[in-house]
Amino acid sequence: MNIPVNPPKVESPHLPLEFSVKQESIKITGFWMFLVSDMLIFASLFSVFAVYRSHIVFGPTPNQIFHYAPTLLETLLLLTSSFTVGMAIYAMRNDRQKAMMTWLVVTLMMGAAFVTTEIHEFVGDVSHGITWHVSSFLSGFFILVGTHGAHVSFGIVWAVTLLFQLSRRGLTPVTTRKLYTFSLYWHFLDIVWVFIFTFVYLYGKIT
Amino acid sequence: MASDTTEGIWDEERGEPGFAFIQPRFQEEKFPTPQVVGYILSLVLTFASFILVEDRALPASALLVTILGLAVIQAALQLGIFMHLRESRGPAWQVIPLFLGFLIAGGLIGMSIWIMMFKWGGY
Structure with missing residues (x-):
């Protein structure tokens, strides 16, 4: 397959670069469709968790295993990274590639810190015998939070490839479209985390 | 300024106004005010729900409904401010x-x- 490296011609110069070519802007709409289907994956995992969160059997209760300091740190990291990726898109709109890449690197570092904190928590749990075999609550918990963590990890790998491409090709209708969809993905993961923080961790503290 | 842009696209792509809620709208601020405001609000909402739970400010079920409501507001903020929900070439x-x-x-x-x-x- 022959992949053109030359950027496509700008069709609508009055629009932001990522929307300026019809073929590329259609892919942004397509990415929204992916996000909707991904939201349904998380909805089903949330409903499984909602149903099984009281099924503890002989395992620990939510309150016994959740540590609120690291969870709050993870929330702060993800909220801030959502802001920095928003700033990256803002810089991209102003045609400032250097600033854009800096904001994106900051985002990635916070994403990496988030994943590290989460893995640290999970490893700690497992070393105390708290695994997803123990109870339905723990199965639901690890699958829901783990799926989110896997999404964040994938996002980091994706954005690293985008950074490489951006440094080689600069801001074109194609690279800006890719970065724009990445920002949608990242904000989406932040929204999912807000619900995990609320419905898994804070709810665990209430009862 | 923004409405000129969107009408231009609309004429080119559709030639008719259609439903108001899918009319495209672009973020074209000179200063990143929406991003900063959105970030501050998201921090405020997160800490509000955390403190509510920490203090057991309400009975359990009312507390759950309140913090879920705060989470929904925060999701709406993210969608509206950061995800540029209504940006599109034609109708959104x-x-x-x-x-x-x-x-x-x-x-x-x-x-x-x-x-x-x-x-x-x-x-």
């Missing part, structure tokens, strides 16, 4: 499947919780 068609997705997701989770309430011993 993504809005319709997105809200259909919300309906299905809410139904799935709500109905699962509802049906489990009929189990013996309560949910």
Whole structure:
């Protein structure tokens, strides 16, 4: 397959670069469709968790295993990274590639810190015998939070490839479209985390 | 300024105004005010729900409803401010499947919780 490296011609110069070519802007709409289907994956995992969160059997209760300091740190990291990726898109709109890449690197570092904190928590749990075999609550918990963590990890790998491409090709209708969809993905993961923080961790503290 | 841009696209692509809620709208601020305001609000909302839970400010079920409400507000903020929900070349068609997705997701989770309430011993 022959992949053109030359950027496509700008069709609508009055629009932001990522929307300026019809073929590329259609892919942004397509990415929204992916996000909707991904939201349904998380909805089903949330409903499984909602149903099984009281099924503890002989395992620990939510309150016994959740540590609120690291969870709050993870929330702060993800909220801030959502802001920095928003700033990256803002810089991209102003045609400032250097600033854009800096904001994106900051985002990635916070994403990496988030994943590290989460893995640290999970490893700690497992070393105390708290695994997803123990109870339905723990199965639901690890699958829901783990799926989110896997999404964040994938996002980091994706954005690293985008950074490489951006440094080689600069801001074109194609690279800006890719970065724009990445920002949608990242904000989406932040929204999912807000619900995990609320419905898994804070709810665990209430009862 | 912004309306000129969108009308231009609209004429070119559709030639008619259509539904107001999928009219494209672009973020074209000179200073990143929406981003900064959105960030501050998201921090405020997160700490508000954390402190509410920490202080047990309300009875358990009312507290859960309140913090879920705060989470929904925060999701709406993210969608509106950071995700540029209405940006599109033609009509912002993504809005319709997105809200259909919300309906299905809410139904799935709500109905699962509802049906489990009929189990013996309560949910």
